[in-house]
Amino acid sequence: MSNFFPRWANWLPLQLLVCVLVVGAPITLGVWYYFTPKYTRVGYQPDQPVPFSHALHVKQLGMDCRYCHSFVEVAGHSNLPATQTCINCHGEGKILSNSPRLAPVRESWKTGQPIPWVQIHRLPDYAYFNHAVHVNRGVSCYSCHGAVNEMSVVYEAESLSMKWCLDCHRSPENFLRPPSEIFNMDWHPSSAAEQRELGTRFKEEWKVNPPVNCGGCHR
């Protein structure tokens, strides 16, 4: 009656259990974190054909978002500015009219070919996001795009995952702002309490009732 297993094997089950906990758990957590949009998207910062600095234009020069993204209040898409818009200031004999960094802009203006900006904030095509309805109803650019006015090169600040969207759709009061401060990237509620107080008031007054069912975004 020979036994195939040595004595120490009696401890095997326990050892296995420990092993699973020690090795398995980190793997699970790692996948959980590193494979989700929170990690895969946030911080995406491609280099753009033109080194346009929001920090300079917005923070220092104090330009309004809507000078370039002119349709954000009326259209689902927040349009990128036409080359024309850049040329308004950087045209012949104007600001930096022959800076090499603006060469692509002048090129585009000459040839009529658009500037191929690299898309950063990208939702899957089955998610229909509408800018107009958000900015008109108290959701600031800041809530989704982060402090763009601080970015010299724009990167993705939020995960834009469905869960992230729902966080706000389920409790908008945590994000709603005074209409006057929508495009003010520097406005921040003094305290979470103030935010909730404001938000709740707006939610009541404006009857903000964001959709939390599929139809709101998926058609």
Add this chain to the structure above:
Amino acid sequence: MKKIFQHPARDAKPTLWRTQGELENSAEFNESLAREFTDAASGRDAGEGLSRRDFVRLMGAATALTGVGLTGCRRPEAHLVPFAKGAEWTVPGKFLFYASAMPTPAGAVPLIVTTSDGRPTKVEGNPLHPLSNGSTDAFAQASVLDLYDPNRSKEIKHDSLTVGRGDLDNLLAKIRATAGSNAGDGLAILVGRENSPTVERLRAALVQQFPKILWVQDEAISSRGAEEVFDAMFGAGARPACDVAKADVILSIGSDFLNPAESGFGFANGFAKRRDPKGSMNRLYVAENHFSLTGGMADHRLRVRASEYGDFAAAVAAAVASKTGDAGLKSLASAYKGTGVTFDPAWIKGVADDLLSAKGKSLVLDGAQQPAAVRALVIGINAALGNLGTTISVRQTGAKPAAKLSDLCAAIKAGSVKTLLILGGNPVHTAPAGLDFANLLARVPETLHLSLFTDETSKVTHWQVPAAHYLESWGDARSLDGTVCSVQPMILPLWNGISAIEILASLAGEKIDGPSAVRATFASYSKDASDAAWQTFLKNGFAAGTAWPLSAPAFNQGAALAAVQSAKGSASGEFEVVFLRSSSVDDGRYANNSWLQETPDFVTKLVWDNAALVSPADAKALGIKDGDWLRITAGDRYIDAAALIAPGHADRSVSIALGYGRNGVSHVMEKVGFDAYPLRDSSTLGYRGGVAVKALPKDAYVFARTQEHENMEGRNIAREGTLGQFREEPNFASEMDGELPKPVSIYPNPPLTGDLQWGLSVDLNSCIGCNACLVACRAENNVPVVGKDQVRRGRDMAWIRIDRWFASADHREESLEMIPMAVMCQQCESAPCEAVCPANATVHSEEGLNLMAYNRCIGTRYCANNCPWKVRRFNWFDYNERPLDQLYYGPLAPKGMADSLKMAKNPNVTVRMRGVMEKCTFCIQRIEEAKIGRAVKAGASDVTKTPLPAFKSACQQACPSEAIVFGNINDPQSAVSKAKADARTYSSLAYLNTRPRVTYMARVRNPNPAMPGADLVGAANRRNEHA
């Protein structure tokens, strides 16, 4: 731990492309077009401007979302390409709407065209137009696909060698030169019968410059014969103008006047207005050989062979005359030499009496393609009834008579035609076989064919010129009442198509520059030719006050008598063959349109085919079943066609739709149906008597039908009653439910808390079953086409279907009734599908919508099993991405849809991939747009106090008879609330207690008690009151 990382540097020269410029005036548009396609092909996100939704591609993004994507290998770099110079009016991602019109032989269809980023994607009716109620027909809806059809002819060819536009211009210049030298001798131009003022003006100009020019007008299916009677009676160019809304009693003798393609717009709407049982309801008698839309609406229907329409008309005329003692009418009736067949005297008497009881408020109509004699008799009856000037007036179109196709053939025979420009139609396919047109055409030294597709005619002409689609060319066209509609290009010609107007203008020596030719015409008929007036013309889509003048016609006995005597009698014994306008391909012009090919026939529910329709009795006599082959021999020609047994069809009569069986033209029409044109002669355009029909011993042909079972099996699905029944028991329909179980559900019903609650009502009393909603839905919701084989397997994808029920209280053909019933997702408040979906892919919104999240669906198909209405559609294959004939090849089949077809998609609706369920959601994209519009307007104020922008669901907007009403049932003032409050409203399968948001209004028929079998009318549910 937010890490900032750089994207790997972009490759040196990124592919560039731009969004479509605004309209015709954006210069760079043309050269950007090619790139437009490369972009579409590249399959990358088209950025701000061109927001196409490519579901298959986004699966990649989906997997990235779900955590498979790694930070190292991010989703492929995508570019956002704004305009270089902003284009006027264009807001990226927002629709632009332009007024235009679709020219058709039955009169232009006034349209509002939706363009998204420069691509026309959808057409709707133009409610401003006096004749239009903002509706369209199936053909107009599907015309968008024709525009983007990759099979369109793309190059100018001379003797099948590709040549440039310059060569064509040289040709035209040469023709003009020779014409100038010999006054246009030997120059013949063949155009269609779309009524375009500019074409008429250019014709006049040409005739004036080259007097000997031969101007030919022809349509395969036209009312030419009938018009001759009118010319003779009421002066040249006189056309009838019927007002069905004014008529209390209508008798249709083989006239399918409710079919817009047949008789133009306004009829269905006017008729439906008089079908409200609460108002003064009209009564419709129909004598026809096959079930038509009109026959389906009839209160009393008589099966009459087409060759006996004349006898029927004469019989009615005689009956009317005997009552009124109208000698003229009597002489007309007796002058008619028909087949000598007799009809049930009670029927004739009943009709005649009813017509007389509504003197001046009645209307007798005949089919467009019937011989002059029948038309003359019908006018005679109307005259005797005093309808001339009341329900029937005459419009003086002042149209100059043009040569017929037969005249052209004669001229060719005589060798007097040197150059023939065919600018419309496809005569080689459609010309009456007797003319032997194909061979004659070969005799002409120089021939040119302008057409959308390389069809039978283009294949034999020396020159083939790609025609510009009406959505990409300037033009104008008169609607049925003569009002001039503007035709504007929404996009520059995709394949450098040329319009007939451009060719005619250059022949006439006019310089073409955009709208110049049309503008010149506008100046000729418009009192005010200023820029402002022109802009208004374009903006409204029509020029007000340009309708043809109406006049009360004076009956001309002599002319009528002459016409009636022209009829020569024939034996009634043998078979006849009746040539129908196809509900899918018209006369064959839409045969390349897969949306229409897959649109079921009104009555037979046949797709991708036509069939020889025979009555059940004939089928028994011939010993055939559905799909068995018939040989139909007329004179020295015959065709073989598979038969389909058509309930309610006249005996000893075979009906077959035209425009099918066109093999060797394009893969879409390959092996689709049977060509009936060979049986046609110039003298027998509508029908042909004296044909021999025999069954062939061949294997049965396989048809694909969207509805196999047409009997309600005693279940009260479509409900109908009679006017009398309605008057004493208005809610007879809901009473048919009998005792319903208590409304209990073990599932918690979703909270319906939204301030908007969506509902829809279908009025079976005005739904004529014309398929307009079906095609509109297909266009709006990117519903894929699956092909004949898949439909045969029961995999039709249409979100809205029109169930056609046949009912007969006594199981006799004579008392057979047809009830079309539009069925879409019923949006049940406690929906069986929602409870069973394991993935939560179909859930309920607080506004009462049964939502479907395609991207969440994993395709268990349980929801569809559990759907009592079977309105859910499953993507069994990648219908959008794989060629329909290679679906079973899997990955071996080429992937991706034609670039141009991508442009036809609605950017606001996801294109579904294989393995997901899809269905109607009341056009949620339109609902959401409206709600967003409201919220944007509300801004920092109470959104619920802000009015919702007006919008309609696609099916509702397309419905010619306004049978479909959609809207907010929370608002008691909304049309849908009113409709649902109506006594006739019931919900189908009410006993299931799913509380559908779609309700139906029962059909009410208005039988004449004096008629034989009156007690069997409106009795579809009689045998099973409480089922």
Add this chain to the structure above:
Amino acid sequence: MSATTSNETAAPDLSAIARPPQVLNNRGPLWVTDAVCSIVEGKTPLWWYAAISVSGAFAAIGGACILYMIVTGVGVWGSNSPCFWAWDITNFIFWVSMAHAGSLISALLFLTRQKWSISISRAAEAMTVFAIVCAGVYPAIHIGRVWFVWFLFPVPNSYGMWPNFSSPLLWDVFAVTSYLTVSSLFWFAGMIPDLAVLRDRATTKIRKFAYGLVSLGWLGTARQWRHYEMMYVLLAGLTSVLVVTVTSIVASDCATSVVPGWHATIFPFYFMVGAVYSGSATILTLLIPLRAIYPQLKELITPSHLDKVCKLLLMMGSCVAYVYVFELFNAWYSANPFERGAFWERFTSSYSWYAITCLSINLTIPQLFWFKAVRRCLPLVVVLAILCNVGMWFERFMIVTTTLTRDFLPSSWGNFHATIVDILTATGTVGIFFTLFLLFIRFVPIINMSELKAALPGSQPHGDSAHSTGEGH
């Protein structure tokens, strides 16, 4: 010596009331061990190679079909509207039902101390496990987008949403997976002592290693036996509960729908009895040929054992018959046109022959087992048992597919036509089943030796050793 006296006195009446012996010819434990182990230890017979290559081929073809289906689309099957489910779910229910008999027989009969089931329990459990494997194939692959099947599992995700817990389909997933886990545990646990025996008898190193590994160091000490018995009882209890819940959940796929012909509260019972019915039929189909191939089994799996299985079959068959009648009565009594219509169409539509085949088999064949002659004529029993399973497949098809072809709106009625892919996938699962079963025969003791030996007369220290002979003394 005292034995003889007690022999004389007690013998006649004892033999009168004696249970039929578990093992014929008063064989002793050692013989049992040899008999069972010899099957595994003997040289692999040729027929085994032949058989497994055939079944393996079918399994492979089935796999290929599944792959083709996944890359091409569910459309390669004949499924359509209205039959969104057809052979896929038909076969799923067919297999999963068959699975139930095994566990039921071994677990329930073990708990109720029905010794007669010992010699067949192992094979029955194996049958269970393999049937679940076959069943499991379908729910996994029949969906449109297999790569998203994880939507069905309640794991935290970046969508911030959960699956729909009110859907029976979701519970199907849970039920089938847990049933597979538990029943295979139950099966394996039962084998441990026997595997240890094989280990100890092993002659080659490899066998020693392999069996040593799987017998988890079994020594057969009293302590191990105590724990073992306890675990086995617990697993048996768990299994027998699962048998009922799993069938009920699978049945609720139909019962909770609104489809006329599915929407009936009798379905759980319906599926349960149908399950045991087809299961016992399968056991007979498998064991009787096995006895023929390995004669030594004739003494271990005695005619009286098979007779009892036949009786079980008879009982369940009668229950099934009752359900058929009850269903029809119900449809008529409901006075609901759709219910009535569904059943009317079931017997009159183009699918009538499915229903008729199903009923004519399941109403008649089991009833033959009333006759002892039939139950004892084993070749006949095999034929009848196979027929019963054919009947059951037709029943599943009738329930799933025929019902769907004729539902509420006649306008959407349609027919189903199986494609070659449907058929080959189905035969593929049969292939999988037999491949696994052949491996089972070859490498595992197909009879629970330890239990059987424990049940032998004389094995109980305080039992009457009087009748035990041979090694008994």
